[in-house]
Amino acid sequence: MNLDSKIPEGPLSEKWSSHKFKMKLVNPANRRKYHVIVVGSGLAGGAAAASLAEQGYNVSCFCYQDSPRRAHSIAAQGGINAAKNYQNDGDSVQRLFYDTVKGGDYRAREANVYRLAEVSADIIDQCVAQGVPFAREYGGYLANRSFGGAQVSRTFYARGQTGQQLLLGAYSALSKQIGLGKVKMYNRHEMLDVVKVDGHAKGIIVRNMVSGEVSRHASDCVVMATGGYGNVFFLSTNAQGCNVTAAHRAYKRGAGMANPCYTQIHPTCIPVHGDKQSKLTLMSESLRNDGRVWAPMDKEAAKKIREGKLNPNDVPEEERDYFLERKYPSFGNLAPRDISSRAAKEACDDGRGVATTGLGVFLDFRDAIKRDGKHTIEERYGNLFDMYQCITGDNPYETPMMIFPAVHYTMGGLWVDYNLESTIPGMFVGGEANFSDHGANRLGASALMQGLADGYFVLPYTVGNYLGEQGVAAAGQVTTDHPAFAEVEADVKGRIDKLLTINGTESPRSFHKRLGHIMWEKCGMSRTEAGLKEAIQEIQALRKEFWGNVKVVGDADSINPELERAGRVADFLEFGEILCRDALMREESCGGHFRAEHQTDDGEAMRDDEKYAFVGVWGYEGEDAEPALHKEPLVYENIKLATRSYK
Amino acid sequence: MEKTMNLTLRVWRQKNRLSVGKFETYQLSDISEDSSFLEMLDILSEQLVADGHEPVAFDHDCREGICGMCSMTINGMPHGPEQGTTACQLHMRHFHDGQTITIEPWRAKPFPVLKDLIVDRTPMDKIIQAGGFITGRAGSAVDANAMPIDKQTADYAMDAAACIGCGACVAACPNASAMLFTAAKVSHMNSLPQGKAEKDRRSLAMVTTMDGEGFGGCTNIGECEAACPKGIPLDMIAQLNRDYAVAQVKNFFQPVL
Numbered sequence: 001m002n003l004d005s006k007i008p009e010g011p012l013s014e015k016w017s018s019h020k021f022k023m024k025l026v027n028p029a030n031r032r033k034y035h036v037i038v039v040g041s042g043l044a045g046g047a048a049a050a051s052l053a054e055q056g057y058n059v060s061c062f063c064y065q066d067s068p069r070r071a072h073s074i075a076a077q078g079g080i081n082a083a084k085n086y087q088n089d090g091d092s093v094q095r096l097f098y099d100t101v102k103g104g105d106y107r108a109r110e111a112n113v114y115r116l117a118e119v120s121a122d123i124i125d126q127c128v129a130q131g132v133p134f135a136r137e138y139g140g141y142l143a144n145r146s147f148g149g150a151q152v153s154r155t156f157y158a159r160g161q162t163g164q165q166l167l168l169g170a171y172s173a174l175s176k177q178i179g180l181g182k183v184k185m186y187n188r189h190e191m192l193d194v195v196k197v198d199g200h201a202k203g204i205i206v207r208n209m210v211s212g213e214v215s216r217h218a219s220d221c222v223v224m225a226t227g228g229y230g231n232v233f234f235l236s237t238n239a240q241g242c243n244v245t246a247a248h249r250a251y252k253r254g255a256g257m258a259n260p261c262y263t264q265i266h267p268t269c270i271p272v273h274g275d276k277q278s279k280l281t282l283m284s285e286s287l288r289n290d291g292r293v294w295a296p297m298d299k300e301a302a303k304k305i306r307e308g309k310l311n312p313n314d315v316p317e318e319e320r321d322y323f324l325e326r327k328y329p330s331f332g333n334l335a336p337r338d339i340s341s342r343a344a345k346e347a348c349d350d351g352r353g354v355a356t357t358g359l360g361v362f363l364d365f366r367d368a369i370k371r372d373g374k375h376t377i378e379e380r381y382g383n384l385f386d387m388y389q390c391i392t393g394d395n396p397y398e399t400p401m402m403i404f405p406a407v408h409y410t411m412g413g414l415w416v417d418y419n420l421e422s423t424i425p426g427m428f429v430g431g432e433a434n435f436s437d438h439g440a441n442r443l444g445a446s447a448l449m450q451g452l453a454d455g456y457f458v459l460p461y462t463v464g465n466y467l468g469e470q471g472v473a474a475a476g477q478v479t480t481d482h483p484a485f486a487e488v489e490a491d492v493k494g495r496i497d498k499l500l501t502i503n504g505t506e507s508p509r510s511f512h513k514r515l516g517h518i519m520w521e522k523c524g525m526s527r528t529e530a531g532l533k534e535a536i537q538e539i540q541a542l543r544k545e546f547w548g549n550v551k552v553v554g555d556a557d558s559i560n561p562e563l564e565r566a567g568r569v570a571d572f573l574e575f576g577e578i579l580c581r582d583a584l585m586r587e588e589s590c591g592g593h594f595r596a597e598h599q600t601d602d603g604e605a606m607r608d609d610e611k612y613a614f615v616g617v618w619g620y621e622g623e624d625a626e627p628a629l630h631k632e633p634l635v636y637e638n639i640k641l642a643t644r645s646y647k
Numbered sequence: 648m649e650k651t652m653n654l655t656l657r658v659w660r661q662k663n664r665l666s667v668g669k670f671e672t673y674q675l676s677d678i679s680e681d682s683s684f685l686e687m688l689d690i691l692s693e694q695l696v697a698d699g700h701e702p703v704a705f706d707h708d709c710r711e712g713i714c715g716m717c718s719m720t721i722n723g724m725p726h727g728p729e730q731g732t733t734a735c736q737l738h739m740r741h742f743h744d745g746q747t748i749t750i751e752p753w754r755a756k757p758f759p760v761l762k763d764l765i766v767d768r769t770p771m772d773k774i775i776q777a778g779g780f781i782t783g784r785a786g787s788a789v790d791a792n793a794m795p796i797d798k799q800t801a802d803y804a805m806d807a808a809a810c811i812g813c814g815a816c817v818a819a820c821p822n823a824s825a826m827l828f829t830a831a832k833v834s835h836m837n838s839l840p841q842g843k844a845e846k847d848r849r850s851l852a853m854v855t856t857m858d859g860e861g862f863g864g865c866t867n868i869g870e871c872e873a874a875c876p877k878g879i880p881l882d883m884i885a886q887l888n889r890d891y892a893v894a895q896v897k898n899f900f901q902p903v904l
Contacts, residue, residue, distance in 0.1 A: 129783035140795025172780035179776035
C-alpha cells in the first residue's frame, strides 16, 4: 500500500500556497467535459459538489436522505472555529494549528492541520456571504464564544443550530447549481460499491431506495463525503441512517482505513433511559461555558439522588465535587472531550453517578443564572434547554441537567494524502469520512470547520489537479459499459439477494444492538488487551450468526428499511472487528483511545511516541484473511511532542 | 418506577405510490413513557418483523428535531399534539394508557405517498432551487466583518432560518400551501444586506415555482404556524407578500426574471 502523504516541500506556512501554484489547471472551457461524482451532501459533500459545479465541472451528487438538506452535519449545535482573532485575544493561524494538534494528542499530520487553520478564516467569510445568520453583537459585528480545549474565543455560532445553518448555506449553494443543471442530485440513493477501472476510481454502484433499482454511474473521479462510523456502537449521537457502508466498500476495493480506533466519546449527552432506546442526544459542548459539572462527593448522597429521595439542589456546596475544576484548574469545565468523558466515567465507576442508572453526572447552571440572569442564559442556550426538557421532562433552569458520555464522532476514516486522495487513485475523501485532521481526538467546533474546509477550499483544487493530470483526452472516456461495472453490479445484487434469502429468525436491528453492546463494553471509553481479544472473537461469531440467521422481510423492489439496515449492519459487523484490531494494536493511550494498561498514576492517558507516532492504516487482504497493518510515520517538524496537560 | 402504557395504533399502510392505502390496527403493550414516539414505532416494527410482516416505513434520521426528515400526522396533527415539537422529539409521556393513536402520512397533493408514512417532498427542494440562495461563489467573499449587520436584523434572519423544511406547514394547511416554508426562506435572505441584490428575483422565482409545483394559495388560516415545530411566525408570510408585490411592480416596469 502506497502511503506517500505528498506533503509539499517548504516551510509550513507556505506549503498550501506553493502547492496550489504548482497544481495542474483545467481551462474553464474544458471543465464541462468532466464528470465528478460526489457521495454525500453534508458540509464536505454539499460544499464540494456546489464548488466544483461553480467551477464548471458536471457533478452528480448522491444522498440517502430525501433531500440533501438533511445530512447529519445539520445536527452540530455549538459552533465553528476560525482563526479570525476578532476578539483580539491572541488567536492566530499558528495557535489554532497548535491547539488542534495538541487537542488531537499529537496524532495528526502537521501539514494538513496547518492548512485547515489557514483556510478557517475564509470559511467564515464564505458563510457570511451566503447569508448564514451567525450570532452578532449589538455593534453589528460577529460574536464569538469559547469552546473546549482552547483558551481563546474563536468559535462562531448561530444559536444552538450552527451545523444546521452552515449546512443550509452549503445546501443553498448546491441547490442553485441543481437549478442551473450543473449538479444532478440523486436523493434516496445509497452507494453500495465503488468501481475501479485500471486501478482508478471511475464510478459507483447505487441502489435507488424507492424503486429498489440498482444502477451504475461512471465518472472521471469520485469524491466520498459519507460521514463517520459512530453507529457501529448502535447507540450514538449519529443520525439513524449514518453508516460505514460506502467507506467500508471502498476499503474492500483497496482504500486504506486509517486509525479506526480513534472514536470520540462526547461528555455532554443525555443519559440512557432504557433498552428500547434508539439514539443518544447530545447537548452542545457550549453548555460547558456556563454550566458546572459535578457529582456528589458522598456515595450515599448519590444513591439518594438516584432513588429520587434527595433533590440535587439541596446538596450543599461543600459536598459537591466539581471534578473538572478540581482536576484541571486552568481549563476547568472546558477540558477537552476525551478528558472530560473519562473524568465523568471515573466518578460513576466510583459509585457517585446520578440518573436512575447511576450513569450520569450533573451539569449545573445555578451559578450562571445567579450571575448573569435567567434571560441571558435563555438567550444563549434556550433551544438546548427546551430540547433537554422535551426529552427528559425536567426543567434545567430549576434542576441541574444530567449528562453522560456517548459516542459522537469518529476521527479515524479512510486514509488520504495531502490532496485528500485515498490509496485508490481518483477517489477523494472529505469530512468525517477521512482521517486527516483531528488526530486521536477532535476539539469542539472543529468538525464543521474541517467539513467546510475540505468542501469549499481543498477538494475544488485537488480534484481539479487530478483531472488536469489525467488530461482532457481522458475526460468521459470510461462509461458504464465497461466490464468492471457489470462485475461490481453483480456483486452488489448478489449480496442483496443473499440477505433476502437467508430467512432466519433474528432482525437486523437485534444484531446491530448486540454488536453495539460488544463495542461499547469492550472497545468504548476504556479498552484492555483481554477485552479487545474477546470482542474480536465475539464479533466474528456474531457475524457468522448474522449470515446464517438474519431475517430480512420485504422485497428488493421497493422501499425496504429492513433491507437497508441489514446491509449496513453486515458492514458494521466487518468494520467493528477492524476497529477492535486497531485498538488492540495501539499499545498506548492517546486522545479518544484509552488503553487501561497505559495510564499514569493519576489515571491520565500515557502516549508512547517512540513506538506509536504513526498512522495505523489497514488494508483489505481478502474475505477470510486478517487485514494488514501499514504505517505512515508522523513527523513533527514544527511542534514539539509533549504530554498533553490541561491542568 | 418507570411508567408504561398499552396502546392501540391505527396506522396508514400503503404499498407504493400507485396502490390504494388503508388503516391497519395494531396493539402494543408496555411502552415506556420515556420512549420517544419513533422508538415506539421501532418497537412496533420489531413486533411486525417477528411475526413475518413488513414493518411500517417512515422517514426519520437525526431524531433530534433538526433534520426535518420525520413527517407524520398523529391524531390529526402534523408532528402530533405537542406544540413546537417534531415527531422524533415527541415523547410517550404525552399519551396515556389505553389510548388509540392514529398515524398518517403528510396529506397534500404535491407530496405523493411513496410507502406507508413516507411521502415525496422534493417539490420543496425545487422551490429552494428556484431562488432560495444568496449567490456567493467560494473564494469571492469579503471579510466577514466588513459589513456589520445590526443585531435585530441578524436575529430576525435567524428566526426565519430556523425552518427545518419538514413540510408540516403544508400538511396542516387545508389548501396544501407552502407559503410559510417559502416565506421563511425569503424572509431570511431578503432581510440580510447580502441578500438584497437578488431579492426581487428570489421573491418572484420562488413563488412562481411554488405555484407551479401544485401547492395551494394562502388564505390566512394560520394552521401552518400552529403546526410548525420551529415556531416560524405567520408574519413571515406578510413579509413574503410585501416583497413579492414590490418585485411584481418592478418586474412590470423592468423585468427582473
